[in-house]
Structures are given as structure tokens and as C-alpha cells.
Amino acid sequence: MDEKIRINKPICLEHSSLKYPLPEKLLFELSEELHNMNKYPSGGDYLELSTKLADYAGVAPGNILPANGSDEVIESTTRAFGNKLILIPTPTFSQYEASADRNGFSKKLVNCLQGYDYKLNYNDDDLKEASLVWICNPNNPTGESISREIIKNILDRSAGIVIVDECNYEYLGETVADLIDKYHNLVISRSFSKNFGLAGFRLGFTIASPKNIIKIARYCQQFRVNRMAEIAGIKVLKYLNYYKEIWQEVARVRKQFIAALHQINIMAFPSKSNFVLVDFITRENTKSVWQYLRKEGVYTFAAWEDEFSGLENHYIRFTIGTRQEMDYTLMLLNQYQKNNPI
């Protein structure tokens, strides 16, 4: 295996951006827009973009609020609704907690990981008290999905807003966007970073009732989404078939990566996302693997980095790169296991 793999180092499997190329025709279209960058973006409700996003999400334009990445969805929703108590299901993406702290809001971290099962276990008292309840589906970093029934159950039991982070929706293939008219306490966060490869442009969006969109928009700047992101968002959906093939390829590579890890007795979570969480059993071993990979040019996120809330120190998250990149990573992990049997 070793001799066959030729790879340009470094391999960045840290941030879960798309590791596959953008469509050539999209790049050409965007290059033609560069000379217009002395103009401001549309701003405000970004009507043309919102209309495209609404069409894609199966909702109305008034249900959509474009944002400067889903980070801005997190911050603006926290500011709009988090003032009483924020429930955060750990281990999960650290920005929910960071945003709560930044605004000086009370938070409660609820551990949802039992062995290798990530199960939302919010209790009734907390759901009645909280003004904002987080659900990340599929969850980051475990990659496990939350069923529609569980989300509906939490929506029913919550007195406040329930925000479902669907920034990996395209890999999961399931959404609760169709419930937006039924549940007025539902807010959804989406992104173009991990699925459409627009991480550099920063484009996310909120889905919610028009009333909640107005509340959240109060905390957003007029020109928050830059003009390149706006145009990219309008144009990128034409290339959906190109992306669907990539998402399928990511799923195949992920499946093979997990299977290969299990073959060498390394435990990986059953991810529905474009990343995989791997258990290296002890902090010491995890640090040693992480450093070895780094030395060999493969960069990953370890549990102790700022990316995650409530993740124990014996995990590493691998973003799924190209087949070649993951084969190279597997080769390194194989070598490591041979030289360092646990």
C-alpha cells in the first residue's frame, strides 16, 4: 500500500470544509464578478439569494435569513433568544457555548454520550426553563444523527426556542425544515461550508418563522454577507448534481475509512457527516497518535482543541478528505498501530 500512495502534504483534516474542488464553471462565473467588488452587497434581506435558498430548503423567502457563515446564525440566535438559559448537548460544537459565554447568558451542558451512543436526554424541567435549546444534527463531532421523532418530541416539550444545527444536512439527507410552519419555536441553521465548499466565502443561513427571522435579524448587520458569497450562493445551486456525486463519494470514503479502522481495532463512531470521531482510548495514546500524524503531515482536530464542548481527551476528529488522502491517513494509522500495540 505504502509505495502506491503519493500525496501532497500537508493534508488538512481539521476544519470540516469540503476537501473536493469547486465546479470549474462556477469558478469561471465568479471570476467574471470580481470587477464588481467595488459595489456593496445587496444587504438587508438579500432577496434574490433568500429566494434561491428558500427554494432549495423548501420554505418561503420570508423564512430565510442569510448570514456570514453559520457562526453568525449561532451568535444572532443566541442574542435573540438565549437570555434566560441555554441548553447544550455535549459533546458538541463549541460555538454554542462560546456564544452563550460571550453574551453573559446562563448555560447548562447536558452530557448526551453513553458509551458510543449519542442520545439527547434533556429533562422536562430544563426544557421548560430554557429560552434556547441546541440540537446538532448530525452531531458534531460524533457524527451521529438525531431522529425526527426525537426532535419533534423536544419541540413539543420546550417552552423556548429549539435550534437545530443542520450544517451537515446534505450528508445526512434528513431535515426538519418542513416543520417550520407547524412549530413556531423551531429555528434551523444551515451552512455552505461543509457541503458546497464555500467555507472561504462564509455563507450560512437561518430558517425560521417570519416573526423569529425578524427577531434574529435585529442582531445582524445590513451587509453581513459579502458580495462574493451572495453571488456564489445564488449560482452554486445550479451545480447540485455535481455536488450530489461528491456527497456520495464522501459517504463511500467515510464508510471504508471507518471499516478499515475497525479492522485494526480502532473504534470510530458511525458518522452521518463529513467527519469521523475516533476513540484512541487514553489521553496519552491520543496525543501520541495526533503528534505522529502531524509530523507526517496529516492535521486533525484533537478533543482538547477549542473546537468541541464536553469532549473527553481520548478522541480525534478526522474530516473526510479525498480517497487518496484517507488512504494515506489509514496507512499512517496502520503503521502507528504496528509500532505501538495497545
Next chain:
Amino acid sequence: MDEKIRINKPICLEHSSLKYPLPEKLLFELSEELHNMNKYPSGGDYLELSTKLADYAGVAPGNILPANGSDEVIESTTRAFGNKLILIPTPTFSQYEASADRNGFSKKLVNCLQGYDYKLNYNDDDLKEASLVWICNPNNPTGESISREIIKNILDRSAGIVIVDECNYEYLGETVADLIDKYHNLVISRSFSKNFGLAGFRLGFTIASPKNIIKIARYCQQFRVNRMAEIAGIKVLKYLNYYKEIWQEVARVRKQFIAALHQINIMAFPSKSNFVLVDFITRENTKSVWQYLRKEGVYTFAAWEDEFSGLENHYIRFTIGTRQEMDYTLMLLNQYQKNNPI
């Protein structure tokens, strides 16, 4: 004059973005970066960008915080320091007030316009009570400048932070950035929209003491500046000579525009910026001029739009476009004056 001017309508003299083209070589450089847009921006302190900006501003990289446009400088500085009382010198840019309101902070609007003179007249009691004091230099929309001595005087008399909005610094040619080590209560806002024509990308930055930079950064997202803005900011300063010629041309066109208005008895403020505030005496006449220009394809900001705080209803702000655009606008104003003598 009329027959000589051929113009592509509409002429957008609303937002004060640069109406001149970006350097061709910069556009080519940026087009080569498009394929990397599936990667996140550097994030955090944006070290390479901050180093370039520091060099340009004559300060240290630790004095710099890149932002998603100067709008984000306004919002993050307001959140960091505005919790007690915010002083706003009207008429001025509306976002200082909007940001105060959004955060539920107390504000005091202080009228600084006496006839056609915009003079900061903050009193001692207010300066002792306020936690954040705004100075816009040159002021938007009057275009008039505030002297260095007056700014130093306000810095000396203020108990809280004094923020100087220098987003038109390149047209004025004066800055207080060199005072950043002397006055620990000084914060400066800069932009790349009005001067370098990067309005579409959204790039601004804060200049402050390292201690204040850390306080302000608490309210900023990791990836707030998108990757295209980051790269554009790093590369654009190579073309400073190209821009200097444009800034001189804008000054010449502005001077001629103001002189031509005065010749037909229309009063314009003596601007040091890339826009000119014009007095049409009555609300009725102002509305009539504004509508006439709009009908003829020239879009301007009237006083009653959301862009300004505390501006009476008989003003229109014209951004300085190309010579041809301003000649066309003057022709229309000439025609209007002939047909509607006051």
C-alpha cells in the same frame, strides 16, 4: 454640455463605495485564488493580514483587528465599551446609533451642526459619564474634518473610550493612529470600501491598544473576515500608487462639483471625503430634486433615509462618481434649477 454627455444609467451615488475600477492586476490575482475558496479563512488574529494593515497604518500587528467591514468594528466596539452611555455627534452615520439601540445601551445624540459648520461640542459632564464617545473624521454626511487638536482635547477630557471613525482617512490624509500608544482610551475604525473599492468583499479593521483589541475581539467571530477579503486586503496595498491617483481625481472632481453647485446657488458643504452634502433648503424642494434625479437615473441618499442620524430633511448626499457621472448629475441639477427657480 447636454449633448456631449453619454452615460450608462443608472448612476448610483448612494452608498459611498468607490466608483472607480479595481486594478486589473489585482483582479487577476484574486481570480487565481477562487479555487481555494473551499478552505476556511485564516481566522482569529489573521496574522498576515494584520501585519500588512499594521504596516500601512504605522502601528504594530497587536494594535490591529480585521473585521467584516467597519460595520463590525462599530458593533464589536459598542458591545465591548458602550454599556454605560454612548455619545453620538449628529448629524452623522446612523450605525453608531443603530448599534447602541440593538444592544439596549443608553445613548445621547449631541447636535454639532451650527449653520454649515460641523463642530464637536461635547460637554465635560457628558464626557465624564460616557463609556463610549463617537467621532467621525471626516464626518459622514457633512464631509467636514475634525482637527487633531480637538480630538486630543476630547481624548484628554473623556473618562471612557473615544472611537474615531477614519473610514475616509485616505481622502482626508490625516489620522490619529500615531496616538494609539499615548492614549489608551483611543480606538480607530478603518475601512477598505470607500477608498480601495473593496466594499463587496467587506473588510474593515480596528486600531487600538493590544488590551482593547482583546476586549473587542471577544465580540468577533473566528472566521468573520472571509478568505477573499483576507487575500484582497493582503494584496491590495501593492497598488497604492494606482489608488493615490484615484483619490486625487476624486478630490478634483469633488472640488469642481461643489464649485459648479455654488455657481447655480446650490449650497454644498466643504467636504474632505468622497461624498458631498447638499442643502436644498426645504423638505419639499429636496424631495422634488431627489425624485427628479431618480427619474433621470441618478440615485442619491436623501436625509430621510436610514443612512444618517439627526440630519434635517432638506439635504441630499452625493457620492463622488467619475467625472462623467458628476457632469451628468450637474447637468440635471442645472436643468432642474432653470425649471424650478427658488
